Amino acid sequence: MPIDLGGLATVLQLVGAFFGVYLLAVWIGLVVWTLRDVRSRSRELFTTLLSVAMVLLFNLPGILLYFLLRPRETLEEKYERELSEEALLQDIEEKRACPACQQKVQDDFLFCPNCHTRLKRRCENCHRITSLRWNICPFCGAPNTSPTPGASPTDVPK
Numbered sequence: 001m002p003i004d005l006g007g008l009a010t011v012l013q014l015v016g017a018f019f020g021v022y023l024l025a026v027w028i029g030l031v032v033w034t035l036r037d038v039r040s041r042s043r044e045l046f047t048t049l050l051s052v053a054m055v056l057l058f059n060l061p062g063i064l065l066y067f068l069l070r071p072r073e074t075l076e077e078k079y080e081r082e083l084s085e086e087a088l089l090q091d092i093e094e095k096r097a098c099p100a101c102q103q104k105v106q107d108d109f110l111f112c113p114n115c116h117t118r119l120k121r122r123c124e125n126c127h128r129i130t131s132l133r134w135n136i137c138p139f140c141g142a143p144n145t146s147p148t149p150g151a152s153p154t155d156v157p158k
């Protein structure tokens with residue numbers, strides 16, 4: 001029984017063409033994905049070009065290399081992290097600033113040296129520094145008898 005060589009060659013050609021197109025599609029897909037990914041991570045043209053070139057030239061090993069070298073955070077993640085860090089910093093600074101004049105004060109200041117606003121109080125029982133917002137001394141439980149926050153400069157002891 002003779003083998004139809006012509007038919008076999010056609011089938012092989014078709015299979016070859018199919019795989020060729022398939023590989024090309026995967027390759028283009030990887031390059032496009034890399035381009036998108038790197039642009040979400042960096043605005044630098046050099047980084048973008050280098051990453052795309054890596055995948056363009058080396059394909060799968062290139063993308064492995066890209067995974068190792070790409071910026072860890074996306075720009076969005078970086079922005080959010082910076083935002084939360086800033087908020088945290090502001091929170092700390094707010095606690096250490098006079099609520100009336102925003103002058104920097106130390107944790108144990110009882111009055112703002114700039115505008116004379118009362119910042120903290122000293123417990124009359126145990127003489128430790130406590131917040132004006134608390135009704136009792138957190139150290140000894142004695143009731144807070146000091147004036148309310150936002151006291152005027154007239155409260156400054158002579």
Ligand SMILES: [Zn+2]
Nearest residue numbers: 098101112115
């Ligand atoms: Zn002040």
Ligand SMILES: [Zn+2]
Nearest residue numbers: 123126137140
């Ligand atoms: Zn006390």
